[in-house]
Amino acid sequence: MKSKAVVITLDDEPSTFGWLQIEKSALHELQRLAIKSPSAMATLMFLTRSMTRTNALAVSQSVIAQKVGISIRSVAAAVKTLEKHRFIEVAKVGNMAVYNINTRLAWQGNRGERHAHFVADIIAVESEQSPELFEDFKLKKVPQPKPNERFLVGNEPIDPPDQGEMELP
Numbered sequence: 001m002k003s004k005a006v007v008i009t010l011d012d013e014p015s016t017f018g019w020l021q022i023e024k025s026a027l028h029e030l031q032r033l034a035i036k037s038p039s040a041m042a043t044l045m046f047l048t049r050s051m052t053r054t055n056a057l058a059v060s061q062s063v064i065a066q067k068v069g070i071s072i073r074s075v076a077a078a079v080k081t082l083e084k085h086r087f088i089e090v091a092k093v094g095n096m097a098v099y100n101i102n103t104r105l106a107w108q109g110n111r112g113e114r115h116a117h118f119v120a121d122i123i124a125v126e127s128e129q130s131p132e133l134f135e136d137f138k139l140k141k142v143p144q145p146k147p148n149e150r151f152l153v154g155n156e157p158i159d160p161p162d163q164g165e166m167e168l169p
Contacts, residue, residue: 019108020048026105033085042068043078044087047099050123053108058098059123066125 022030034041046068051057061075068075079099082088089100101107145151 020106021108022106023104029085029087030105033081033087037078037081039068039070039074040078040081040087042070043075044082044101047088048101048106051101051108055103055107056098056100057123058093058096060128061097062128063123063125 030041030044033044043064046064047057047059050059061072061079065072065075070078079088079090083090087102087105089102091098091100
């Protein structure tokens with residue numbers, strides 16, 4: 001069987017994009033985490049499942065709580081546990097938190113890339129948005145010429161209107 005040449009564009013995702021790689025030596029620590037703190041394990045699984053090749057994710061604790069099925073207090077405790085045991089780092093951007101998964105634990109992309117690009121996927125949910133965002137409002141329309149009006153495309157000089165074009169009383 002002959003293999004075909006494949007053309008890949010810059011917008012293509014790598015064939016391993018749907019794969020998450022976990023360092024085998026970290027599995028023992030993950031097993032201990034699952035026994036000691038199921039909420040922390042569930043939180044870590046949500047973060048790792050939601051991240052892309054950036055190994056980072058910006059998401060609120062209330063969204064994590066909703067997606068994992070635990071309370072916000074449990075998420076806060078889980079995040080502290082995950083930080084303490086160095087499964088994640090948390091960077092603050094104003095009031096927002098960016099969760100960076102330790103690349104010695106899990107990563108997507110090329111083997112040996114032991115860093116995370118600091119670009120994050122952001123999860124925004126309707127319940128956290130301002131109600132004004134969803135108010136019904138009308139967009140302003142682009143002005144359109146009326147019949148018998150001329151289009152001016154650029155700064156080209158134009159002759160003044162003649163009397164035939166003017167409406168006189």
